[in-house]
Amino acid sequence: MLLIECPYCGLRDETEFSYAGEAHIARPVETDKLSDAEWADYLFMRSNPKGAHREQWLHAAGCRRYFNAVRDTVTYNISATYRIGEQPPGEGKR
Ligand SMILES: [Zn+2]
Incomplete structure (x- = not known):
């Protein structure tokens, strides 16, 4: 059984969680100035690395809050979970 540590609730069974996509994707501020290619890049293009990946997860069957995790694909x-708006432990601002 895989346990995932929710930053709000502590360790819980993985069946309580849902994957919610790549973390730290910032919505463009002035969307009306973007080209179609830039908008499509924001909407659809993700990094898909082999190795450490920063992801959003939802504690769907618990506190129902989103948080970030660093997961090896x-x-x-x-290796780490942290609240939305925070950086992964050991990393400065990006
Ligand atoms: Zn939780």
């Missing part, structure tokens, strides 16, 4: 190991 090869081993599935989650």
